[in-house]
Amino acid sequence: MPDRSPSPPTRRVVEVISLLTAAPEPISVAGIADRLDIARATATAILAELDSAGWVVRDPNRGYAIGPTLASLGNSALPQGVGDILTALTTRTGCGATLSRIEPDRLTVLDVRHGPDRVVPGIPVGHRIPLRFPAGASVMPWRAATEQNTWLAAAPDSDRRTASTLLALVRERGVAVFRPLADDAGMVDLLADLLGAMGPELRQPHLRTRVLRQLAALTSRPYTKTELDSDTTLPLSYLAAPVFDTAGSAAYEVQLGPLRATTTKPERDEYIAATLDAARSLTATMNSR
Incomplete structure (x- = not known):
């Protein structure tokens, strides 16, 4: 099905944040890419930007979760x-x-x-x-x-x-x-x-x-x-x-x-x-x- 979003890149960022917000435990890059059906490179790039802004954090097992900056905003x-x-x-x-x-x-x-x-x-x-x-x-x-x-x-x-x-x-x-x-x-x-x-x-x-x-x-x-x-x-x-x-x-x-x-x-x-x-x-x- 074609992507009808007016801004697919923005939608992918929203989907990553929504996924991590509701997840009961950290999710790996591969897990995020698989569950959202996006390329691993795309997931990695999004997570890198979110990580630098404090919106996500990476645990020792390389899983990602919502970071303190985003949590405080929410x-x-x-x-x-x-x-x-x-x-x-x-x-x-x-x-x-x-x-x-x-x-x-x-x-x-x-x-x-x-x-x-x-x-x-x-x-x-x-x-x-x-x-x-x-x-x-x-x-x-x-x-x-x-x-x-x-x-x-x-x-x-x-x-x-x-x-x-x-x-x-x-x-x-x-x-x-x-x-x-x-x-x-x-x-x-x-x-x-x-x-x-x-x-x-x-x-x-x-x-x-x-x-x-x-x-x-x-x-x-x-x-x-x-x-x-x-x-x-x-x-x-x-x-x-x-x-x-x-x-x-x-x-x-x-x-x-x-x-x-x-x-x-x-x-x-x-x-x-x-x-x-x-x-x-x-x-x-x-x-x-």
């Missing part, structure tokens, strides 16, 4: 301790977690922490998602009425009533909880395992985007109050809770991704409790700056 808006809270959440639950900034038109991933049992599939730091139902549901009850109305109006007609009910439930319980669409649990597991194995290393960015979009479509049915309170074993996609900034605005969202085909009520309750605890800790950290 986390400049986040106070110290945010990463530790997300790591504690992943340790407690075994699931991957993210922190995102919520703007009127989009959600931007600020930090990603992979869990010991399940990684955050295919979502690198800097990944942006349009703020359309159901994305942003956890913060929307605390946003301005104009934002709520825009968000509700953008929902498909078939989801309009669901969206309104979801906002009321999130305001009451402080968390949004989602499940796969009916009978999709097997497909969700397949897509999650694919992205868990390849994730941000999928060679074709457009393919990664398509798979992520399909995964989101299959995992974004909000639970109702009756379903959440049921003792029935149910699938669970992800949970999200608001994080408030120093002005008291729900400016961020912490998200936990179990992506499990079955969960008992005690398991769901623990995921909810862990997410809410992390959201409260993140809010306190944001307000301590």
Whole structure:
């Protein structure tokens, strides 16, 4: 497939940075070249420039990882301790977690922490998602009425009533909880395992985007109050809770991704409790700056 990027060299730099940002361990030049399907000489040249700027570092085994300069740029808006809270959440639950900034038109991933049992599939730091139902549901009850109305109006007609009910439930319980669409649990597991194995290393960015979009479509049915309170074993996609900034605005969202085909009520309750605890800790950290 021809490269449709307006600046292929720039795109390759972005892909290298995205790959290293999301990688759980350093990657060699050969590994980077193979995973991004670029020439080894190209990867070497890009890494040399990034290394000289402090954006990447090379370990004793010749693997590359994100360097202190880039790390400080990426986390400049986040106070110290945010990463530790997300790591504690992943340790407690075994699931991957993210922190995102919520703007009127989009959600931007600020930090990603992979869990010991399940990684955050295919979502690198800097990944942006349009703020359309159901994305942003956890913060929307605390946003301005104009934002709520825009968000509700953008929902498909078939989801309009669901969206309104979801906002009321999130305001009451402080968390949004989602499940796969009916009978999709097997497909969700397949897509999650694919992205868990390849994730941000999928060679074709457009393919990664398509798979992520399909995964989101299959995992974004909000639970109702009756379903959440049921003792029935149910699938669970992800949970999200608001994080408030120093002005008291729900400016961020912490998200936990179990992506499990079955969960008992005690398991769901623990995921909810862990997410809410992390959201409260993140809010306190944001307000301590």
